[in-house]
Amino acid sequence: MSTLIAHSSILIIAVTLATAFLTPLVGIASKRARNTLIVLALAFVAFLVVALARDVMLNQIHVYTLGAAAPDLTIPGGAIVPVRIILEVDGLSAFMGIVIAIVSLVAVIYSMSALKTETGQNGFYTLLLLMAAGMFGMVFTGDLFNLFVFLEITSISGAALIAFRTKFADSQEGGFKYIVVSAVASLMILFAIGLLYSQYNLLNIGALAATMEYTMLDRIALVILMSAFVMKLGGVPLHMWLSDTYSVAPASIPALLIVASQASLYALLRTSFTLYGVTLDQSVAGWIIIIVGLLSMFVGVTMAIRQTDITRLIAYNCVCESGFMLVGLGVGLAVLADPGALDAFGTMAMNGAVFHMINHALFEGLLFLVAGAIFYRIGTRDLNQMCGLGHTMKLTSVLFLLGALASAGIPPFNGFASKILIYESVYQFNPILTIIGILVSILTLAVFMKVFFSAFTGASLPRYRDVREVPRPMVAAMIVLAAGIIFFGLFPGLVLDWIVQPATDALVNQGVYIDAIMGAVP
Amino acid sequence: MSLLIEAGYEFWNPIIWLIAFAVLMALVFLFRKRGQAKYKKDTDQTRIFLCGEEVPEAEQRYVRGGNVYWGFFETLKEYYNGVVRPHTGVVNDYVIWFVAVTAISAIVLFIVELAR
Amino acid sequence: MIHSLPGNFPFVAAVVLLGIGLYILIFRRNLIKIVMGIAILGSSINLFLITLGYRIDGDAPIYTEVPSELMVLPVVQALTLTNIVIGVATSALILSLVIRIYRHTGTLDSVKSRRMKG
Numbered sequence: 001m002s003t004l005i006a007h008s009s010i011l012i013i014a015v016t017l018a019t020a021f022l023t024p025l026v027g028i029a030s031k032r033a034r035n036t037l038i039v040l041a042l043a044f045v046a047f048l049v050v051a052l053a054r055d056v057m058l059n060q061i062h063v064y065t066l067g068a069a070a071p072d073l074t075i076p077g078g079a080i081v082p083v084r085i086i087l088e089v090d091g092l093s094a095f096m097g098i099v100i101a102i103v104s105l106v107a108v109i110y111s112m113s114a115l116k117t118e119t120g121q122n123g124f125y126t127l128l129l130l131m132a133a134g135m136f137g138m139v140f141t142g143d144l145f146n147l148f149v150f151l152e153i154t155s156i157s158g159a160a161l162i163a164f165r166t167k168f169a170d171s172q173e174g175g176f177k178y179i180v181v182s183a184v185a186s187l188m189i190l191f192a193i194g195l196l197y198s199q200y201n202l203l204n205i206g207a208l209a210a211t212m213e214y215t216m217l218d219r220i221a222l223v224i225l226m227s228a229f230v231m232k233l234g235g236v237p238l239h240m241w242l243s244d245t246y247s248v249a250p251a252s253i254p255a256l257l258i259v260a261s262q263a264s265l266y267a268l269l270r271t272s273f274t275l276y277g278v279t280l281d282q283s284v285a286g287w288i289i290i291i292v293g294l295l296s297m298f299v300g301v302t303m304a305i306r307q308t309d310i311t312r313l314i315a316y317n318c319v320c321e322s323g324f325m326l327v328g329l330g331v332g333l334a335v336l337a338d339p340g341a342l343d344a345f346g347t348m349a350m351n352g353a354v355f356h357m358i359n360h361a362l363f364e365g366l367l368f369l370v371a372g373a374i375f376y377r378i379g380t381r382d383l384n385q386m387c388g389l390g391h392t393m394k395l396t397s398v399l400f401l402l403g404a405l406a407s408a409g410i411p412p413f414n415g416f417a418s419k420i421l422i423y424e425s426v427y428q429f430n431p432i433l434t435i436i437g438i439l440v441s442i443l444t445l446a447v448f449m450k451v452f453f454s455a456f457t458g459a460s461l462p463r464y465r466d467v468r469e470v471p472r473p474m475v476a477a478m479i480v481l482a483a484g485i486i487f488f489g490l491f492p493g494l495v496l497d498w499i500v501q502p503a504t505d506a507l508v509n510q511g512v513y514i515d516a517i518m519g520a521v522p
Numbered sequence: 523m524s525l526l527i528e529a530g531y532e533f534w535n536p537i538i539w540l541i542a543f544a545v546l547m548a549l550v551f552l553f554r555k556r557g558q559a560k561y562k563k564d565t566d567q568t569r570i571f572l573c574g575e576e577v578p579e580a581e582q583r584y585v586r587g588g589n590v591y592w593g594f595f596e597t598l599k600e601y602y603n604g605v606v607r608p609h610t611g612v613v614n615d616y617v618i619w620f621v622a623v624t625a626i627s628a629i630v631l632f633i634v635e636l637a638r
Numbered sequence: 639m640i641h642s643l644p645g646n647f648p649f650v651a652a653v654v655l656l657g658i659g660l661y662i663l664i665f666r667r668n669l670i671k672i673v674m675g676i677a678i679l680g681s682s683i684n685l686f687l688i689t690l691g692y693r694i695d696g697d698a699p700i701y702t703e704v705p706s707e708l709m710v711l712p713v714v715q716a717l718t719l720t721n722i723v724i725g726v727a728t729s730a731l732i733l734s735l736v737i738r739i740y741r742h743t744g745t746l747d748s749v750k751s752r753r754m755k756g
Contacts, residue, residue: 383587
């Protein structure tokens, strides 16, 4: 068991990749065997992620060197810098791993029922598992170029998944926009990595953080990295591609795309907190992130309230919720060098923002799954044509209401727990940010009440009279997410102590990350 | 492992919330029990009444989703014209925004650092 | 700065290619030209990475029967190979999507073929 835990980080990526490549072969033989293989593999990966998270919680960090004699032999004898690709899992990586594992398992169970009658399913599941493997690689790696490679894997498979339904024109357009935006962002990231390599001859994040001097080229690299990651995660004013791409993806893919943008947010945090740490200009970089977050909150929700397409509306709501996370993290970054302020409200702001990451994946995933269920039954996403669906789809409407109230931050759901942590702490930094945040939450409630009252309540139309509830696997997937929402909302203290606080500690203490790599001299 | 959260002005104890919820649900059921139980579905008692006028059929009478919140959009018409115009949906504009944001944040970072 | 320009010419060429790639992506509306712009952007990054590793009078980084101990950096060559492969995969995917967009909308203009806005 202990060897399993010692190798768990590479096993997680390897099992997902191996299953991705086995899927077409098994799928040619039998569909049922393929589905069983995928669910079993993802369940095994989820078990490994939980074991890894427990190990990280006990030992603060977990290092794995690919190809070395022992997993923690980062600097071999006779060398002064780390050699080989090193996977470094700290609290934040384990947290993101849990999010990815939960959402991929739910997404696969949902897709198995939603895409039952479509062709090309082997390719779909291969791409889905590739995307999950890419996201796992992105959050577990401790090497900048490896981060770039896994980011490209995630983007390419994500774009192919968005454009999966080739009979719809808007899916192709969405896939095209996603891959162009991702390609530009990734190439700029590689340019910045080249700039950093040219000065220090190192690609390892921990080693770079130990030897970083904040020269002019480092500043340019920081700006390019931050901009590219903000574009990948969908912060205003670089958010316009998000609603075009998330709204046209089939079945449960938008939930996975949300987790991909969270992985880009993770990469942004790695760059600003761990790679640059206290060497960068905290107040300026922090304020840039806060301003991006404020704009995202406000523009996201005001654009959401005027949409007439249900998935575009939920996609703009994603932009709004990313704004909340960016505000919390920007406040944490701005006070990183000030230990008094950090104790008073900095860690609380970052706790709220990191907690909001998992809450966002849960309730936004639930909302997209409900929208997918509606599309599965009535074949349209237009709000003008939906009325009175709640008469026959009772469970779906209750689940939509749950996701909507969680998104608006109403107790006792999980959105309330994370948002009140953000409000409380950001108020002590600057009261105006909290006021704008509360106003935006009220507008979010208005957005979802519009959808609920026009689509689910109202007169029951004759053409929707025989619309039944969606098949049971889809309902089961939605209920898993809803149970997570209710559990995280009722017992937020548990979540904070077990998975959120280690993540925040890992971000604030850059030294632990560096020592795990550089301190391991044999 | 704490179920209690107390920070600033916030207080959260799930047990107290569950007890309050149970009490409120009991009150709601009490009120429902005191209501009238004798009405028959699908008779004239449950039909829509518009002062004796003819009720149009469901297809013509439901409020479409795009028309909700009309007053809100009418008041904020100038703001919306300003905000919707950059959302063109053309791929070239996405790259322009990326280059512009990178340039502006670089300038801001360097000017603040020179000013110090 | 002018007298070190001949030695730094590859860097200047890489940045000029980066500028050309971004110019194509911003100002050209034909979808195929956008794909070419992304390819040129990728080539500029590859050129930048290879040039980073060059050492004057350096040999190929192979240790067997090496004439001298001065070699060019091998790590950037590995990064460039990986980026070339990623570029191939990206170009293949984008071009197939462009073919599908043309079949659905009948035009290759990025403004005329856009169906979603706002």
